[in-house]
Amino acid sequence: MNSKEITIEHKYVQGLFDGHPHLAKEMSAAFDQLTTEGQLLDLMTPEGVFIARGYYGRQNKGYGWVLTMEQAEPIDLDFFIEKIKAAEQKRTALSHDPTTNAFRLFNGEGDGIGGLTIDRYADYLLVTWYSEGIYQFKSVIIAAIEAVLTSRGIYEKKRFDQGGKYISDDDFVRGERATFPLVIQENGVAFNVNLNDGPMTGIFLDQREVREKIRTDYSAGRTVLNTFSYTGAFSVYAALGGAEKTTSVDLANRSLPLTIDQFKVNAIDESMHEIRVIDVFNYFDYAVKKAFQFDLVILDPPSFARSKKRVFSVQKDYVKLLEQAIDITATSGVIVASTNYSGFDMRKFKQFIDQAFNKKGSRYKIVETFRQPKDFPFHQQFAESRYLKVVFVEKLS
Ligand code: SAH
Numbered sequence: 001m002n003s004k005e006i007t008i009e010h011k012y013v014q015g016l017f018d019g020h021p022h023l024a025k026e027m028s029a030a031f032d033q034l035t036t037e038g039q040l041l042d043l044m045t046p047e048g049v050f051i052a053r054g055y056y057g058r059q060n061k062g063y064g065w066v067l068t069m070e071q072a073e074p075i076d077l078d079f080f081i082e083k084i085k086a087a088e089q090k091r092t093a094l095s096h097d098p099t100t101n102a103f104r105l106f107n108g109e110g111d112g113i114g115g116l117t118i119d120r121y122a123d124y125l126l127v128t129w130y131s132e133g134i135y136q137f138k139s140v141i142i143a144a145i146e147a148v149l150t151s152r153g154i155y156e157k158k159r160f161d162q163g164g165k166y167i168s169d170d171d172f173v174r175g176e177r178a179t180f181p182l183v184i185q186e187n188g189v190a191f192n193v194n195l196n197d198g199p200m201t202g203i204f205l206d207q208r209e210v211r212e213k214i215r216t217d218y219s220a221g222r223t224v225l226n227t228f229s230y231t232g233a234f235s236v237y238a239a240l241g242g243a244e245k246t247t248s249v250d251l252a253n254r255s256l257p258l259t260i261d262q263f264k265v266n267a268i269d270e271s272m273h274e275i276r277v278i279d280v281f282n283y284f285d286y287a288v289k290k291a292f293q294f295d296l297v298i299l300d301p302p303s304f305a306r307s308k309k310r311v312f313s314v315q316k317d318y319v320k321l322l323e324q325a326i327d328i329t330a331t332s333g334v335i336v337a338s339t340n341y342s343g344f345d346m347r348k349f350k351q352f353i354d355q356a357f358n359k360k361g362s363r364y365k366i367v368e369t370f371r372q373p374k375d376f377p378f379h380q381q382f383a384e385s386r387y388l389k390v391v392f393v394e395k396l397s
Helices: 010-017 029-033 077-090 138-148 205-217 233-240 255-265 280-289 314-327 346-360
Strands: 003-007 022-024 040-044 050-059 062-068 102-107 116-121 124-129 153-158 172-175 182-186 189-193 223-227 245-250 274-277 294-299 304-306 311-313 329-339 364-370 389-395
Touching: 003 029, 010 050, 077 102, 077 138, 102 182, 102 205, 124 138, 138 153, 182 205, 189 233, 189 255, 205 233, 205 329, 205 364, 205 389, 223 233, 223 280, 233 245, 233 255, 245 255, 245 280, 255 274, 280 314, 294 314, 311 314, 314 329, 314 346, 329 346, 346 364, 346 389
Parallel strands: 003 040, 124 153, 223 245, 223 294, 245 274, 294 329
Antiparallel strands: 022 062, 040 050, 050 062, 102 116, 116 124, 153 172, 182 189, 304 311, 329 389, 364 389
């Protein structure tokens, strides 16, 4: 494939030489002239020295990703095979774990190719393309996947477009079709997933360690409120950990049957648990009115959400969300505050927590924190890739 030379503004040269992987608008006046998604780019200093080779793929705020810093390295089948092999080798512990067969095999820039992820769901693989640019490499990447990884079948998600919007069609790529729901195992817990029903699969694999912690250390004998519960993954773990009762709250109608199914596939009596299809903010009002006090409150909202009445954004509204959670958390109870928003770091997130408790005149202690598990590696030179922040906060008074 032909590579096009692009001159990088002086200011951004050193960062790229240091290994920064993300291409942004301001780095070169030439980016805006590009029209061919997937175009290979040779990034050059103003003096004409080669810095790195990447590809053009519009994604959120980005214009593409660096693929190699070796001028002599072609971007071909062997390139993709080597990257996928290296990623697989980093995950041998997980692939040999008899209790877990769903995890991330390839994590975008953290594994050397921004815009591409590969997840294992039992015998099936799910490839997510985050731009039309990376999608141009589909046939060679699928060939590399088939050369390195075993699977019965491959599915894909196309999340092109500015906000990573999902493009809907049949997501089956090749191999054998799976029968859905497909039951996967995570820490010995069963989950129904569907790889061919919209942008989400039923489980967010990056919360595996948090779910396990909730089961082993935070559930026995507790009352648990799981907000933005989706398919109830946290509730299932809490129930298995001996929670007295879980309450799952999500405004999507589909969350009710999907959550019931997750309980059933784990032989949990779902009649002991409550599942509410309601806006979390309305539920908070109701819970305050009823003077509910939960021992464990889980907050894991989407970064942005539009409901009939309001727009929720983690950036603007997390403090308020925490304040409402504090009101209905028992003294000595724990709030699990989580966000996958990449626009602020852990320090800022802890400031949100501090602000909320101060505002409520309540004291707290941070008990533990979690970031991405090993199968979701981040890129050292790109802070945004370390997106997951989970803080367990005990309410002291
Ligand atoms: N915590 C979940 C994942 C959350 S996905 C898990 O661990 O699996 C985001 C969910 O938030 C979606 O299911 C969506 O329906 C729900 N949601 C978004 N806005 C909401 C609101 N205002 N009230 C209740 N649920 C909301």
